[in-house]
Amino acid sequence: MVRELAIYLYLKLFSFLFGIAKLFPLQKKIVFCVSFVENTAHLYEELKKNYPNIQCILLTDDKTHPFFKERITRDTVLHFSPKHPLSFLKGIYFLATSQVIILDNYYGFLSSITFKKNVKKLQIWHANGAIKTFGWKDLSVKDRSNKAKERFAAVYKQFDYILSGSEKMSAIFCEAFSASSRQILQMGIPRTDIFFDKEHIEKVTSSFYKKYTNLKNKKIILYAPTFRENEAELSNQIHIDLSYLKNALASEYIILVRLHPSINNQIDFSDYNGFVYNFSDYPILNDLLFITDILITDYSSIPFEFSFLQKPMIFYPYDLEEYRKTRGFWVPYHELVPGPIAFSTEEIVEIIHHSSFQLEKIADFHQEWNTYSVGSSSKNVVQTINNWLTK
Numbered sequence: 001m002v003r004e005l006a007i008y009l010y011l012k013l014f015s016f017l018f019g020i021a022k023l024f025p026l027q028k029k030i031v032f033c034v035s036f037v038e039n040t041a042h043l044y045e046e047l048k049k050n051y052p053n054i055q056c057i058l059l060t061d062d063k064t065h066p067f068f069k070e071r072i073t074r075d076t077v078l079h080f081s082p083k084h085p086l087s088f089l090k091g092i093y094f095l096a097t098s099q100v101i102i103l104d105n106y107y108g109f110l111s112s113i114t115f116k117k118n119v120k121k122l123q124i125w126h127a128n129g130a131i132k133t134f135g136w137k138d139l140s141v142k143d144r145s146n147k148a149k150e151r152f153a154a155v156y157k158q159f160d161y162i163l164s165g166s167e168k169m170s171a172i173f174c175e176a177f178s179a180s181s182r183q184i185l186q187m188g189i190p191r192t193d194i195f196f197d198k199e200h201i202e203k204v205t206s207s208f209y210k211k212y213t214n215l216k217n218k219k220i221i222l223y224a225p226t227f228r229e230n231e232a233e234l235s236n237q238i239h240i241d242l243s244y245l246k247n248a249l250a251s252e253y254i255i256l257v258r259l260h261p262s263i264n265n266q267i268d269f270s271d272y273n274g275f276v277y278n279f280s281d282y283p284i285l286n287d288l289l290f291i292t293d294i295l296i297t298d299y300s301s302i303p304f305e306f307s308f309l310q311k312p313m314i315f316y317p318y319d320l321e322e323y324r325k326t327r328g329f330w331v332p333y334h335e336l337v338p339g340p341i342a343f344s345t346e347e348i349v350e351i352i353h354h355s356s357f358q359l360e361k362i363a364d365f366h367q368e369w370n371t372y373s374v375g376s377s378s379k380n381v382v383q384t385i386n387n388w389l390t391k
Contacts, residue, residue: 004147009084011112011151017089018113021096023317025307026116026391029055029098033080034064035105036126038191038286041068041125043102046190046378050168052387057094081298100388105161106135109265111154120388123159123177124381128189129169129369131336132213132226133328135176140326153178163381165189166371172330185384188370188377194286195308196375204287215291218254221352222292225316226299227260239318240265240296241345246275248349256288294357296348299323303338307366313356314341314348334365338365 013197030047035039040058047054058068059080074093078087095101095113115121133139135156141149156177163185166169194200209216218279223240228273238257245255259267259280269276282288286305289295295306298317306313315337317323325334326390334341338361342348351357 004145007108007151008147011109011385014092014109014218015112017320018096022116024093025053025116026099027097028050028101029057029094030100030385030389031094032056032058032097032100032102032207033104033107034058034060034068037067037283039104039124039126039189040064040102040188041284043173043192044072046382048377049384052168054386054389057098059089059095061171073173081246086307100385106155106390108151108155110158111151115158118391120385121158121160122381122385124190125163127301128165128192128373129301129305130172130330131303131333132299132323133176133330134138136178137176137326137328137330157347158325159337161185161286163187163189163375165192166369168368175236178232185381186235186372187380187384188316188373190378190381191286191380192305192308192370192373193375201290208287208291212277215254219252220291220294221249221255221294221296223256223281223296224256224258224300224302226321237333240316240348242269243346243351246272249352250275253293253352256292258282258288259287294352299327299329303365304369307338308370309360310359310366312359313337313338313362314350314351314356314357315341316343317341318343338362 026289032040032044044056047056056075058075058077060068060073060077061080065077065079065116076090078091078094080088080091082088096115099119101119103121104126105125115255119231138153140150144152154390155232156179159177159179160183162173162179162183164175165171165186165188167186170186173179173184174181225239238259254274255276256279257269261276267278269278281289285302287304289302289309292306292310294309294311295302296316297303297313298315303313317333320343321331328334340351340356341353
């Protein structure tokens with residue numbers, strides 16, 4: 001009840017401030033609402049390369065603000081939170097007066113505002129595939145209040161267009177957001193363009209090993225588990241036996257661990273120095289994929305991008321039944337994932353020692369989920385955005 005009241009008051013204030021800002025004329029500007037780095041970074045770079053005079057405003061959160069503030073000097077980067085009142089007010093003004101709005105996530109404030117008629121809102125999302133359900137298909141929705149469901153519907157109705165990289169993902173977006181096929185832009189996902197840029201891959205790889213020279217002569221395992229909602233309370237735990245892995249694999253491998261920010265700083269890896277390296281704060285995940293030999297994950301979207309590289313993956317869903325009941329999957333888990341499934345650290349080691357990676361599954365998986373991501377996604381999206389601005 002208290003939470004609902006707080007949300008209600010916040011949205012009323014947001015609506016009021018947005019209404020005042022709407023009194024100002026619409027301008028040829030682009031606002032990015034940013035929760036994730038990669039897609040926005042690639043689109044922004046492509047925009048500046050082709051249309052340097054188009055003004056962009058990036059509304060960032062605590063996680064993305066340092067990345068963009070450090071790198072962008074020609075345009076406006078705002079910390080979009082009531083905790084930063086001046087930036088927050090400026091952000092609302094730009095939202096109300098810009099011709100194109102680009103979103104990469106669910107933003108609750110969208111439920112409280114009405115944009116001017118000629119504004120285009122593009123949902124670019126933050127992943128090019130989906131294992132766990134979201135939107136209306138998220139199993140937790142049934143337990144939410146009617147007010148919350150009304151907000152969800154209002155937010156999803158704001159998406160004029162939704163970017164997709166495959167027929168599979170297009171169908172998922174239509175279900176998740178109650179969207180029609182006419183809203184889907186099958187242009188591929190901007191963050192995947194780098195997998196076609198050999199020069200970039202070589203540059204990133206070379207730069208990585210110059211910075212981390214001690215990692216050069218080992219094979220690299222990247223362990224990237226999905227964040228669970230209950231992990232805030234279990235913040236000092238990691239559900240893989242690092243001691244067992246060290247004893248079994250340290251002669252040939254090292255492990256890079258990538259955790260959610262909320263649990264990253266709570267875990268002490270000092271007992272595994274020289275074998276386990278915490279890369280949770282590494283800003284661009286895709287760059288880590290280039291130097292990874294084996295990926296271990298569970299329900300995240302990383303496999304959809306890692307499949308571009310046709311490298312081994314191991315799936316470690318240690319809480320599969322619980323996750324299936326609480327979050328749900330678009331397709332039965334065993335049918336979807338392109339690699340062996342392990343339920344214990346011992347099974348992971350056995351798969352690695354026997355190279356039982358089921359690589360034959362990856363090519364089909366990649367083709368199904370990355371059909372339209374062929375290296376020109378950023379260019380195609382930027383051309384579309386420019387067309388909107390010039391009409």
